Amino acid sequence: MLKLTPGKTCIFCGETKGQKIVAQKIRGMMVTKERNNGIKNHRIEITKGGQTEIYYFSYWGFEDKMSSEIIDRAKQLIQNLKHPWFCQKCGKRICSICGEPINYPVGSDIIFESGCTTHIPIIPADLGCINQKCKKYRKFDWFKSKI
Ligand SMILES: [Zn+2]
Numbered sequence: 001m002l003k004l005t006p007g008k009t010c011i012f013c014g015e016t017k018g019q020k021i022v023a024q025k026i027r028g029m030m031v032t033k034e035r036n037n038g039i040k041n042h043r044i045e046i047t048k049g050g051q052t053e054i055y056y057f058s059y060w061g062f063e064d065k066m067s068s069e070i071i072d073r074a075k076q077l078i079q080n081l082k083h084p085w086f087c088q089k090c091g092k093r094i095c096s097i098c099g100e101p102i103n104y105p106v107g108s109d110i111i112f113e114s115g116c117t118t119h120i121p122i123i124p125a126d127l128g129c130i131n132q133k134c135k136k137y138r139k140f141d142w143f144k145s146k147i
């Protein structure tokens with residue numbers, strides 16, 4: 001996977017809250033310089049200073065979400081050297097009470113503003129949600145220390 005900084009919003013719904021997810025077991029997306037076997041690939045040519053580079057936008061899952069419009073949006077981001085990502089609502093890591101993002105999106109690879117990614121493992125605990133009005137709200141600064 002190439003290290004690119006993330007686009008501003010969720011590629012699907014425009015959401016900005018919660019962590020920015022790039023991959024889970026059943027759905028995900030990546031940007032690479034080579035084709036990826038077994039998943040869908042979209043070729044993107046980027047020409048800079050007379051030189052053309054080939055990138056691939058690849059994804060798995062999202063059967064109901066990945067329209068040609070979304071793929072065009074992803075290609076445009078990659079043209080600008082940004083990484084497409086999806087939000088916790090689109091990645092189904094939301095609070096069972098209020099529907100806002102949970103603090104700790106288990107089983108997800110997330111991308112930070114720096115372009116670094118990390119895997120959030122599955123843990124047997126409920127670390128609450130980001131919504132201060134929800135009874136599951138918990139203050140959670142763990143990610144701040146990682147960025
Ligand atoms: Zn979304």
Ligand SMILES: [Zn+2]
Nearest residue numbers: 095098129134
């Ligand atoms: Zn909640």
